Amino acid sequence: MSKEFDIQEYMTHGVERVVSDAIKATLKNPKESVYMAKFALATKAASKKRARMEADGEHIPPFLIASITSSCNLHCAGCYSRCNNATNDAAPVKQLTDDEWLKIFDEADDLGVSFILLAGGEPLLRKGVIEAAGRKQNILFPIFTNGTFMTEKYFDMFDQNRNLVPIMSIEGEKEATDNRRGEGVYDKLISNMDELKKRGLIFGASVTVTTENIKDVSSESFIGNLSDKGCKAVIFVEFVPVTDDSKHLAPGEEDREYLKKEIMRLRQEHPEMVFVSFPGDEKSSGGCIAAGRGFFHINSHGGAEPCPFSPYSDINVKDTSLREAMNSRLFKALQKEGVLLDDHDGGCVLYEKRHEVEAILSDAVNSVW
Template sequence: MAENFNLESYLSNGVENIVKGAIKASLSNPKESIFIAKYAMSSKNSRKLRVEAENRGEHIPPFLIASITSQCNLHCKGCYARGNKACVDREAQNQLTDQEWLRIFEEAKEIGIGFILLAGGEPFMRPDIIREAGKIPEIIFPIFTNGTMIDDGYIKLFIKHRNLIPILSIEGNEEYTDARRGNGVYQKLIDAMDIMKKNKILYGTSVTVTKQNLDEVTTVEFLDELYSRGCKVVFLIEYVPISMDTQYMAFENEEREILKEKLVGLRDTYEDMIFISFPGDEKTSGGCLAAGRGFFHINSHGGAEPCPFSPYSDTNLKNVSLKEAINSPLFKNLRDNNLLMEEHAGGCVLFERQEQVKQLIVETRSEV
């Protein structure tokens, strides 16, 4: 990592670029444009809070990932959450309550976190939490959903609370999507897109990108289809293996460079769409952004994890504040030991170093 790399500036500039992109993407919708313009002011205040914290020697990431439920109504092939038993058919016991999630969201607002990605399971199975999130306009909540539960009630909620942005998971065309997610899911996604376009709701899509489908899901044909249906945000999520047997599907440096080049062209071609690559090029971000450097993950039980693909925790939000969780012993060890900066073959450095992560938890507990 370069000595002059400034993580806070890198992250905050990234947030500002997303906000600028959102303003451009919403120009055809006055109500959406007004909300994004107001949010831009809140975003500046959030950055101020983070800078003040940085000057005190505290680092506050601008993003959180919150899996608000472990329950899901689909059984997608190769699902990482089901693979590590973080996703189940019925609501698990001892998950965070609506009130506990609201407390976390309010704390996030107070310390300068401006984006909270809601995930699951299927997050729309916790409607009360979604409604409460909508009441905090200082935070944008992208909601990563399989898209099968969007009904009239949720459409009204999206119209009322513009900070709730549905992000629909799609695998490409109908054949690929239904093959992974189940027969008829693609059509449900198309129906949801058409309803949201009709109601001028800002929404996006999430595409899991592998070595095998990188070319297909970045084609003009595929993206034109999304664009024509009103999609304004595209998350390109690098595939993380659920086992070493599927590591051949994960990106290596060559694929990341290809995607990086493609993104330049896509952003020029689709000027009023936002393209976000996750986790993206770690070289330009000074290493992996997990474990509180750029974000961390809160599982449905309140466990603070480095990221959804590294499901290990030594701290629970039921017992500590959000600021304390950011500086959990595990997170501090991951940051201080430079494990997040290590080279790796592909996919996720924490996935490849999972035995080291487990050992850090053991060492932390032995020190208590």
């Protein structure tokens, strides 16, 4: 399978589909459609750049996930970032500066990276980094936010920089959202959506999919309501257990098959919206696309990790270039050992095989290539 599967072609088609869907979703919004048309040209140029480097034997992923802070004001039940100690309530130390993040964005632009997903913690706590992202118009920055810090200054910033797209985390209706995120969060999200719609700004929703809410969050009632509010993108993120007592919340094979069919239906019935599932059905898409195959993760301190659910690193962008981080020993070893293509129960292969990943990391750190 790995010999027949063309990861470059697969990822390029994925980017083109997302951009195409985004253009359709913004046709009734002149400002957004003009930006998306320009961005479509930028993504084609970036794809050609990555293809040239692929031909020279170097694979560049089109996506990057950047956790720009380790701070967050919420304590959501089952948060992977807190369970991994990537987010905590202590005063942040040794985090990358605004200028260091801008340098990463500059390098990503030069390499042909088209999307940088800004996460945290709560990314809106880093206004300087968001401003730096706004200057890189060739890159689309979905900002995964809990929405509680969205004020006038951010609405204005999103209006002036159309490459910044807030993706607000919501768990379903009011009860489900407030139960996981805290009382009053749902009403704040709805207020944000109303303001964004009034200003003609596009935004999306990020939904953590569990065995308990999978049918509710993929229902016409929930999606139709988001569409009415002006939501243009829904990112379904499968719950990944980081403690044994939450395993029952992780979607199984039947759940993922159900979600896959529902997303196909939603794409047909809601062409005004973009639907993405993460990690999605790895078994039918050539395996896990983390560790530099399709994306990788930079944590708030600069460590290059396979993905947010696999917080292992052997290289830091403070000490090297983004390009060298993409080719880290750990990433290369994970690809060479075939872990990303391994059979597994589904969901996140790197979390399921975390002990194997830890062993590979130890070997990568202690070996000399």
